[in-house]
Amino acid sequence: MLNPGILLLLSYCLSVGEVFMANSDTTGKKQYQIQNGPCTYTFLLPEPQDCGGPSSTYTNKVQRDDLVDYDSSIQRLEQLETIMENNTQWLQKLENYIQENLKQDMAQIQNNAVQNHTVTMIKIGTSLLSQTAEQTRKITTVEAQVINQTTRLERQLLENSISTSKLEKDILQQINEINKLNEKNSVLEKRVENIEGKRNTELENLKEEKEQLKKLVEKQTNIMKEMEQQLLRTSSDNSSMKQQQQELTNTVNNLIHTISVGSNSMMQDNPDQYNDCAAVFSVGNKESGVYSLTIPDTKQQFKAYCDMETDGGGWTVIQKRFNGLVDFHQTWKNYTLGFGDISGEHWLGNEIISKLTQEKQYVLRIDLMDWEGNTAFSKYEQFSLDGEKQNYRIHLNGYSGTAGRTSSMGQPGSDFSTKDIDNDKCVCKCSQMLSGGWWFDACGPSNLNGVYYQQGQNTNRFNGIKWYYWKGSAYSLKATTMMIRPSNF
Numbered sequence: 001m002l003n004p005g006i007l008l009l010l011s012y013c014l015s016v017g018e019v020f021m022a023n024s025d026t027t028g029k030k031q032y033q034i035q036n037g038p039c040t041y042t043f044l045l046p047e048p049q050d051c052g053g054p055s056s057t058y059t060n061k062v063q064r065d066d067l068v069d070y071d072s073s074i075q076r077l078e079q080l081e082t083i084m085e086n087n088t089q090w091l092q093k094l095e096n097y098i099q100e101n102l103k104q105d106m107a108q109i110q111n112n113a114v115q116n117h118t119v120t121m122i123k124i125g126t127s128l129l130s131q132t133a134e135q136t137r138k139i140t141t142v143e144a145q146v147i148n149q150t151t152r153l154e155r156q157l158l159e160n161s162i163s164t165s166k167l168e169k170d171i172l173q174q175i176n177e178i179n180k181l182n183e184k185n186s187v188l189e190k191r192v193e194n195i196e197g198k199r200n201t202e203l204e205n206l207k208e209e210k211e212q213l214k215k216l217v218e219k220q221t222n223i224m225k226e227m228e229q230q231l232l233r234t235s236s237d238n239s240s241m242k243q244q245q246q247e248l249t250n251t252v253n254n255l256i257h258t259i260s261v262g263s264n265s266m267m268q269d270n271p272d273q274y275n276d277c278a279a280v281f282s283v284g285n286k287e288s289g290v291y292s293l294t295i296p297d298t299k300q301q302f303k304a305y306c307d308m309e310t311d312g313g314g315w316t317v318i319q320k321r322f323n324g325l326v327d328f329h330q331t332w333k334n335y336t337l338g339f340g341d342i343s344g345e346h347w348l349g350n351e352i353i354s355k356l357t358q359e360k361q362y363v364l365r366i367d368l369m370d371w372e373g374n375t376a377f378s379k380y381e382q383f384s385l386d387g388e389k390q391n392y393r394i395h396l397n398g399y400s401g402t403a404g405r406t407s408s409m410g411q412p413g414s415d416f417s418t419k420d421i422d423n424d425k426c427v428c429k430c431s432q433m434l435s436g437g438w439w440f441d442a443c444g445p446s447n448l449n450g451v452y453y454q455q456g457q458n459t460n461r462f463n464g465i466k467w468y469y470w471k472g473s474a475y476s477l478k479a480t481t482m483m484i485r486p487s488n489f
Contacts, residue, residue, distance in 0.1 A: 275293060321465065361487040364482065378467075379399070435451045
């Protein structure tokens with residue numbers, strides 16, 4: 001063990017170095033140093049005690065060279081060897097001590113190094129974790145953006161699929177409508193083909209009739225030529241025959257003139273005295289036909305057809321239709337003045353009807369006939385028309401008859417309309433849509449001046465001759481007659 005008085009200065013190194021002795025210090029103690037790499041260990045050793053010989057008085061003078069006393073030198077060398085051996089043992093112990101302490105210190109240093117390395121690794125790990133957390137946050141943000149974008153795209157795809165399905169439905173509906181239209185077109189094409197076939201057949205028949213007529217004309221021409229030749233041959237020999245022919249011709253002409261004068265006198269029947277057919281009937285003329293009448297308060301004459309048989313007679317006919325030969329889609333002027341054939345289809349004229357009905361109170365009777373031979377009538381106890389300034393406004397009252405429980409004449413007080421002057425209460429211009437001139441109001445339930453359709457084509461016709469409360473709005477009648485008579489007849 002070391003004496004406590006030893007002053008030991010140590011420095012830690014990794015390997016054991018060389019040992020050497022230095023000079024003595026001022027206290028007289030010997031200094032020893034151990035070199036271990038760059039580190040140096042310096043320590044002081046105490047002087048040895050009395051070892052039982054003259055060497056106890058040994059001092060530093062032993063280092064002086066004294067060649068005189070050889071024996072004393074040898075003793076001193078032995079003493080030095082002994083001291084050296086003791087020092088060597090002590091150094092060995094010291095070395096062992098140092099090595100043990102160095103082991104502990106080295107273990108401590110290694111632990112410290114490991115701890116420092118661990119701290120460094122922890123710092124690096126913390127930095128990596130923070131970077132990883134930052135990258136994770138960024139990745140989470142990107143994922144959220146991707147999810148949002150994906151959701152938007154899915155919504156857009158869903159909306160597109162919905163709109164696509166709607167478009168598909170619309171397309172299917174349009175295709176169905178197109179197919180229906182194609183079917184209708186095919187039906188119409190077949191009808192047109194049938195009509196064209198009928199027309200072609202009629203044309204061929206007409207051509208054949210023309211051919212036959214031409215042949216007949218040629219035959220008649222040839223016969224006439226032959227007769228002329230025969231007359232020429234006989235004219236020279238039969239002058240008496242010519243005189244007889246001339247006499248016969250004059251006689252025939254006289255008879256024709258007499259007949260025409262008599263018929264005119266029968267037709268006129270003093271027209272200055274008769275304003276309507278009731279007046280003609282009252283003087284004994286009870287045959288239906290055309291008579292010349294006079295407009296009230298004027299000398300202006302007009303012709304009218306008188307029905308002397310229906311419901312007691314005396315009716316002045318203002319409208320008649322039965323064969324479709326007259327076009328009733330006329331202008332305002334024509335409806336004002338009248339048109340058609342008085343003995344056939346015709347319209348008497350709004351101006352004449354207005355002046356007659358303003359002179360006295362009249363009854364209106366309407367006779368109807370369908371294509372199945374059924375007849376019906378509507379009767380109004382009061383009927384009159386205003387003048388042209390009031391658009392020939394109609395006034396009706398007192399309905400009765402068999403052509404429906406309700407009147408089909410529409411609203412009383414309706415104005416008259418034609419294709420060129422629209423006075424109805426509809427923006428659709430009823431006269432142009434339904435054809436003809438009439439008191440349409442708002443197109444109304446009747447129009448006896450519509451298009452005339454022949455049998456077989458008279459159904460599903462909304463612009464035909466209709467009387468709604470008898471045959472409906474799509475049935476076109478065969479015949480109509482409108483006639484007036486004074487209420488006091």
